[in-house]
Amino acid sequence: SPTPRDVEYDYVIVGSGAGGGPLACRLAREGYKTLLIEAGGDHNGNVNVSVPGYQGVVTQDPTLRWDIFVNHYKDINRQKRDPKFTYELGPYQYHVGPNPPSNAEEKGILYPRAQGLGGCVSHNALIWILPHARDWNFIKDLTGDDTWDAIKMNKYLDRVYQWQTAMPTDPTILLRDLPLAQHLIGGASALGLSIPLLTPLVNLGNALLNSPNNRLNPARDVTPGFFQIPLIMKGGVRTSVREYIQETVAKGYPLTVKLNTYVTKINFDESGDKPKASGVEYREGEYLYRASPLNRRERGTPGSVSAKREVIISAGTFNTPQLLKLSGIGPQDELRRHDIEVVKDLPGVGTNMMDRYEIPVNVKHPEDFPILDGCTFDLKPQDKCLKQWQTKPYILGAKGAYATNGLAATMVFTTKTSKTPASDMFVFGGPINFKGYFPQWADFAVRDHKHFSWYSLKAHSRNRAGTVELRSNDPFDQPLINFNYFDEGTTEGGADNLDLQSLIQAIRQSREALAHYYKYPILNGTKFVEESPGADVQSDAAIGQYIKDNAWGHHAACSCPIGPDDDPMAVLDSKFRVRGVENLRVVDASVFPDIPGVFIQSAIFMASEKAAEEIIQAAKEADKAAAEAPAS
């Protein structure tokens, strides 16, 4: 809905994703006039968003997707060893892998991002794993602010559960596919769970009833096991931030959502001691950011809005530092290089960026996995699985494969070289040929139904050398993003090698699960061939090289970190406030000083609820002080 110029909002929030969406709802529900500005649209009626089985397809949807390209290494020739390295042939036309045509432009590695209501939560893989206690205690110890204590953070999780449903995939869907079940039993058995030969399905069913989020288990963070994967869905339909925002508006709370509007600058009132954020400038129009494949190189209609109390930036790990820098908050040398007037020299903006490392083992069978019969993943009339998902109830597997995200279950354990005692390795299994992200990766992943992948996700990684730098001072250009992986990044105390060793262990664990598959011939699964890393990749050195060349991440975080008062690289204080200016906070994945948990959305939702409480408390204190001040 258009913003009437005469409305004065208490809060203006930029970005409606995991950070900004819940925060906007909570502030509005508390009675504050809140404007939520979002670059993209609402995705109403877009089946790609609501069908869990389309979690890959939705990342290719041109109405949502931003084709952000990143590098893992500074050395471009080293980067090109990754078969996912991508070149642009013409606008949004890509060549992936070696031997590009001579006119192709080097782009880097695709890093999917989404615009629109709910941000990346509307296109993500739906996986819901709670953070570990150490993630919160780390912030408490770093800043001395004990409101971050893990036990105290529980109340924010309770608040998240007021609007977020998480449920496991209906195990009966998985148990109907015997070769798939045989792989999962192999995984459980490789982890040491005894699965008797005569009753493997019953025992797998029991294993799949375990939750990796069991809050009643005090040892949950360090408990290894074989688990089903909880997803953010209700009755087999994705439901999350997007729906929460829409419900908040529908119920009449004072939340205005301004869609298809791209914020280009934060405005400051510089008349006082400290620059004070007073509002934002924006451009109205669809697909204005050039990372959108529907971009028409238009610059939109200009506008601005002011915030009576605060401006909050929740544009995500890449776009929040970009917007801060464009507005004069960042390393002064970089800002001056781009002719940007310095409002506050804050050298940490766009540094400290972290991510997971992820790596698969992919195998191919001679026959299809039955669970995918009739699934074409293309929204076309022949997609029988979509019809089943649309017409059948969510009970006893009736809704079929699309009521899952395609990843059936996970092995969880702490590797020998983990940074913390908490589980640092999740190895997911599913009937998919998943090798990471590149243009049309999802089509590739399900091109045939014969592949199975054990895919490892390394949590609590040590590398914090990622950077987000301005490419230009044009707000519609995407920034320069480099994760500086392994030996190009954090190396103190052998950090790079320790993470690499964890990943080598994960590949060996995946192969162990594949070996245990053959212990259950009763389920009649066919023999498979390992396609990658491949039978010839056996030594630690060879596996390590495969990991360095192929690893990727998709939980980028920590690029505007919270930190202690005496750390010049800290961008935020422990209350999410941008240092050195007033009335400006950041609330999204970029705020963490250390990447939390295993899957990040739950941690962002909790941080967002915490930020809402801090902001509301600050507003109440300010109102009280104003009421008590003597009349002038």
Ligand SMILES: Cc1cc2nc3c(=O)[nH]c(=O)nc-3n(C[C@H](O)[C@H](O)[C@H](O)COP(=O)(O)OP(=O)(O)OC[C@H]3O[C@@H](n4cnc5c(N)ncnc54)[C@H](O)[C@@H]3O)c2cc1C
């Ligand atoms: C393919 C994929 C799968 C994933 N799967 C999972 C998963 O299964 N589980 C999990 O826990 N995590 C998952 N994640 C990660 C998780 O979804 C993100 O980390 C999380 O959504 C980040 O939240 P955020 O608020 O920081 O940013 P986002 O969710 O990206 O939200 C930022 C919002 O800001 C808007 N915006 C940006 N700049 C501007 C501007 N200048 N003006 C106006 N609006 C702007 C964007 O359009 C976007 O809507 C996945 C991520 C990807 C890419």
